[in-house]
Amino acid sequence: MTMHQYRTHTCGQLRASDAGTIARLSGWVHRKRDHGNLLFVDLRDHYGLTQCVLDISSAVFATLEKARPESVITVTGKVVSRTSDTINPRLPTGEIELQVAEIEIQSIADVLPIQVAGDQEYPEDMRLKYRFLDLRREDVHANMMLRSEVIAYLRKAMLDQGFTEFQTPILTASSPEGARDYLVPARLHPGKFYALPQAPQQFKQLLMVAGFDKYFQIAPCFRDEAGRADRSPGEFYQLDFEMSYVTQDDVFAAIEPVLEGVFKQFGKGRKVTPAPFPRIPYAESMLKYGSDKPDLRNPIEIADVTEPFRGSGFGLFAKLVDKGAVVRAIPAPGAANQPRSWFDKLNEWARENGAGGLGYIQFAADGAKGPIAKNLEPERINAIKQAAKLNDGDAVFFACDKELPAAKFAGLVRTKIGNDLDLLEKDVFKFCWTVDFPMYELNEETGQIDFSHNPFSMPQGGMDALENQDPLTINAYQYDIVCNGVELSSGAIRNHRADIMIKAFGIAGYGPEVVEEKFGGMLNAFRYGAPPHGGSAPGVDRIVMLLADQPNIREVILFPMNQQAQDLLMGAPAEVDAMRWKELHIKPDLPKPKKEG
Numbered sequence: 036m037t038m039h040q041y042r043t044h045t046c047g048q049l050r051a052s053d054a055g056t057i058a059r060l061s062g063w064v065h066r067k068r069d070h071g072n073l074l075f076v077d078l079r080d081h082y083g084l085t086q087c088v089l090d091i092s093s094a095v096f097a098t099l100e101k102a103r104p105e106s107v108i109t110v111t112g113k114v115v116s117r118t119s120d121t122i123n124p125r126l127p128t129g130e131i132e133l134q135v136a137e138i139e140i141q142s143i144a145d146v147l148p149i150q151v152a153g154d155q156e157y158p159e160d161m162r163l164k165y166r167f168l169d170l171r172r173e174d175v176h177a178n179m180m181l182r183s184e185v186i187a188y189l190r191k192a193m194l195d196q197g198f199t200e201f202q203t204p205i206l207t208a209s210s211p212e213g214a215r216d217y218l219v220p221a222r223l224h225p226g227k228f229y230a231l232p233q234a235p236q237q238f239k240q241l242l243m244v245a246g247f248d249k250y251f252q253i254a255p256c257f258r259d260e261a262g263r264a265d266r267s268p269g270e271f272y273q274l275d276f277e278m279s280y281v282t283q284d285d286v287f288a289a290i291e292p293v294l295e296g297v298f299k300q301f302g303k304g305r306k307v308t309p310a311p312f313p314r315i316p317y318a319e320s321m322l323k324y325g326s327d328k329p330d331l332r333n334p335i336e337i338a339d340v341t342e343p344f345r346g347s348g349f350g351l352f353a354k355l356v357d358k359g360a361v362v363r364a365i366p367a368p369g370a371a372n373q374p375r376s377w378f379d380k381l382n383e384w385a386r387e388n389g390a391g392g393l394g395y396i397q398f399a400a401d402g403a404k405g406p407i408a409k410n411l412e413p414e415r416i417n418a419i420k421q422a423a424k425l426n427d428g429d430a431v432f433f434a435c436d437k438e439l440p441a442a443k444f445a446g447l448v449r450t451k452i453g454n455d456l457d458l459l460e461k462d463v464f465k466f467c468w469t470v471d472f473p474m475y476e477l478n479e480e481t482g483q484i485d486f487s488h489n490p491f492s493m494p495q496g497g498m499d500a501l502e503n504q505d506p507l508t509i510n511a512y513q514y515d516i517v518c519n520g521v522e523l524s525s526g527a528i529r530n531h532r533a534d535i536m537i538k539a540f541g542i543a544g545y546g547p548e549v550v551e552e553k554f555g556g557m558l559n560a561f562r563y564g565a566p567p568h569g570g571s572a573p574g575v576d577r578i579v580m581l582l583a584d585q586p587n588i589r590e591v592i593l594f595p596m597n598q599q600a601q602d603l604l605m606g607a608p609a610e611v612d613a614m615r616w617k618e619l620h621i622k623p624d625l626p627k628p629k630k631e632g
Contacts, residue, residue, distance in 0.1 A: 041109055047083020049114055051130040058133060059111040060085055061141065063171065064104050066152050074099060077152075078110065078133075081176075086123070086132040087112070095138045105144035105151055105168070111137040159589070164603040166594055178591050181301060182579045186253055188300060189274050189575070192293040198251040198276060203238035205231060205255070210553070214258040217269075225620035231257035234572065236491070237557050239277040240529055243568040244560045251276040253575060261598070264587050265521060267576060268600040271588075273524065274578075277570035283512050283528055286569050287311065287468065294516065294523075294573065298464045301582045308466040316471040317510075321439075325363070325446020327472070330520025331465035333453035337445045338423040340364040340433070349410040352394075352435045363434045363445035364423040367452045370430040371397040371404075378405075381432070384451065390434070390444055397430045407433070450520075464518055464581065471495070472513040475506045475542065486543050488513050492527035493567075494539060501538045516573055518581060526571025533561040 041061040049058060062080035069075075072091040076099065077084050087110050089099055102108055112135040123129030148164075149157045151171045162169045169175055194200070209216045209230035216230040232238075234256045242250045254275040262268035274293075278286060291310035298307045313331075320327050323336045341361045344352040352362055370377075378395055385393035396416065397404040403416045411419075423431050432452070434445040453459055474494045476487035484506050492511035494500050500509050512528035530536050536558065540550045551558060579591040589595040596602050616623060 038111070045082035046078050046080040046085045047127060049085055049128050049131050049133070051116055053114045054116040054131060056114050057111065058114050059109060060087070060133060061107070061109040063151070064102050064106050064108060064144075067102075067104065069100075076110075076135075078108070079171075083128060084126055085128045086126075087135050088132050089135045093135070095135065098138050098140065099135070102140055103144050103146065105147055105171075106140060107142040107144075109139040109141060110135045160597065160603060163589075163595065163597055166604050170593070175590070178579070178583045178585065179593055181583055182575075182591055182593075185297060185301060185579050185582065186575060188297050189293065190253065192296060193251040193274070193276065196249075196289060196293075198249040198278075199247060200252055201242060201247070201250055202252060203232070203235040203242075203254065207232050207238075208556075210237065214260050217257045217259050220619040220621055222619055233258050234273070235275055237554070239275060239570065240491070240531075240557060240568065241560055243277055243279045243531075244563070244565045246279075246566075248279045249276075250278075250570075254572070259600075262596065262600065265577060265580065267588050267592055267595055268598065269596050272575040273572040274575055275570070275572040277568055279566040279568045281528070281567070281569050283470070283514065283569065286526065286528070286571060287314075287514075290516070290571060290573070294466065294518075294578075297578065298518075298582065302464060304462070306463040308464065312466040312468055312516075314468045314470045317469055317473065318471070320469050321442045322363075325365075325442050325444070325449055326520070327469050328515065328517045328520055328522040329467065329469070330450070330453075330459070331467055332459040332461075332463060332519055333449060334458055334460075335366055335368070335449045335453055336424070337442075337449060338364045338366075340419045340422050343411075343415040343418040343422070344435075347411055347415055349407055352433070355435050359437065360435050361438050361441050363441050364419060365432045365434065365445050365448045365452065366423050366425055367395075367430040367432060367456065368458065369428055370452075370456060371399050371428050373430070378430075381448075381451070381455075385448070388444070388447060393448065394433045395430055398425055398427050400427050405430075466516070466518050469515040469517060470513075471510040472515075473507070474509040474511040474513075474539070477507060484543055489525065489527050490540065490543070491529050491536075493530045493569075494535070498532075498535050498538060501535065501542060506542050512569065514571070516571065521577055521581060523577055524571050524573040526569065528567070528569035531561060531565040531567055533558050536561070 038059055043059045046060055046062045060078055062078040065077040065079035065084060067074065067076050074089045074096065076087045078087050089096055110133060112133045114131050115134050117130055117132055147168065149161055149168055151168055170179065206219060206229040209218065209228065210233070214233055216233065218228040218230055221227045221229055235252070235254050239250055252275050254273055255270055256273060257270050260268065276290070278289060291312055295307055295310045315329065317327055320329050322339060325337055339361065341356055344362045345356045347353050356362065382393045394407045395405050396408045396419065398420065408416060419431065425431055432448055434441045434448060436444060472488045474487065474492065475484045478485045488511065492513040495510045495512060496504065513525065514527065515525045516523040530539060537547050537550055576588050576591055580588050583591055585591055594602065594604060601607065
């Protein structure tokens with residue numbers, strides 16, 4: 036029987052039971068170790084590593100000796116068992132080695148700009164420029180395989196629940212969804228542009244109107260915005276889904292087992308919040324955690340202590356409270372005995388983060404200490420201790436400002452103290468829903484009422500609420516999935532009625548003609564019988580990022596752009612020649628180069 040031209044086995048396949056057989060392997064030269072009369076080569080492919088060995092007396096010794104690391108070779112030889120003292124228990128193939136009899140060089144590698152073997156760190160621009168080499172490295176390779184497995188799991192879980200997968204258009208119309216669109220000039224329609232979808236939002240709602248009941252897709256979304264550690268510039272993927280005839284509870288019940296399942300399956304034994312996930316109303320989340328995406332690994336809960344400071348001897352806060360400020364208390368469990376320098380450092384940190392400072396009280400065994408305690412009556416100090424559930428040995432910090440800035444700053448302090456005191460629960464994925472987002476907010480600068488979140492959400496109370504309630508007291512059927520302080524997605528029960536939609540937009544200052552112009556397609560569809568529907572869209576990249584324990588989203592994307600939205604490998608974005616401009620009926624109006632000096 037003739038042997039396959041390139042391989043009889045992969046580099047992760049041979050075991051002790053194969054000893055004595057002849058095998059052929061192809062792969063990359065991972066490492067070479069020259070022991071004088073013996074040359075050892077670790078041969079690597081997608082599946083693993085196999086140690087190959089060659090004696091100096093072999094006719095092909097010189098050929099292998101000149102193959103630099105990452106050259107691609109094919110070797111043929113006998114599989115032999117290693118002696119007990121040379122077995123490598125860390126490798127699945129560690130009980131055998133291949134005694135090389137023949138070698139064929141398929142491709143010689145130049146000197147490498149970045150090494151594949153070893154765990155040396157390289158600057159990100161180098162890694163992205165030579166991403167094909169970076170992807171050969173064990174950890175990066177493993178991240179991409181994890182991503183693929185997660186997507187396969189999500190797809191199967193959705194299909195098993197009776198969802199149908201559809202693909203929605205990539206070339207579509209521009210829509211005001213918050214971020215900036217990527218525009219594509221339409222050659223056949225001079226002066227007009229397609230847009231890449233920021234999300235399949237309108238299409239998935241139209242699928243419900245079209246009667247498909249349960250839709251999902253692993254959808255690419257495009258947004259022309261700056262990159263961050265947890266957000267890729269340009270494009271990202273989400274598990275987009277929508278369902279008809281559902282309440283908020285039905286949407287939660289559909290996606291919770293999928294998320295719990297994927298984190299259990301790929302979480303390497305880390306604990307996962309069991310479904311149903313806790314639900315935290317937006318107002319409570321902002322008060323207790325200073326954020327609408329609370330990290331529940333942190334046990335610290337913020338408390339409102341405005342009243343104990345009202346008219347108190349601590350003049351700074353008392354004056355601010357009279358002008359409408361609130362005071363938030365952020366407990367620091369067990370921190371009363373921290374040295375003065377620790378409190379000073381936090382004060383310095385607060386100033387760097389735009390606050391005037393960070394006042395505190397230490398509850399020592401012999402009473403309350405610190406500058407604020409000196410100016411407060413004992414019953415007020417006691418009221419703070421009760422409200423913030425403090426014990427002797429704890430300390431407490433204060434944030435005093437208008438409600439929203441006070442909440443946000445208290446949230447920053449909570450995170451900082453949780454990390455500084457190492458209070459966060461380890462090896463756990465803590466899920467929750469943030470629910471009951473306000474439908475509207477007051478624009479401080481204009482005094483106008485704006486949408487605070489998704490304008491397509493159904494207001495709680497429907498038309499009745501819009502007609503008879505103060506808009507700032509109306510909540511929406513709008514919810515976010517949060518895991519360890521990372522927002523995985525927002526979703527909503529949609530507003531499926533044209534009349535309620537026109538009314539909701541009217542409150543935010545958009546006349547019916549504006550709504551018709553911007554959302555005519557969807558609005559028109561709603562006039563021909565639309566089912567109540569809702570959904571969500573957890574971010575795939577963020578799920579994989581959490582599972583892979585990576586702080587940067589670019590570690591889980593095959594060919595990511597850098598922070599400046601450039602693809603260093605392919606050289607995008609790139610200039611195009613003048614002929615293309617002409618046929619697209621576009622004249623470039625480039626910014627003038629800045630003068631030096």
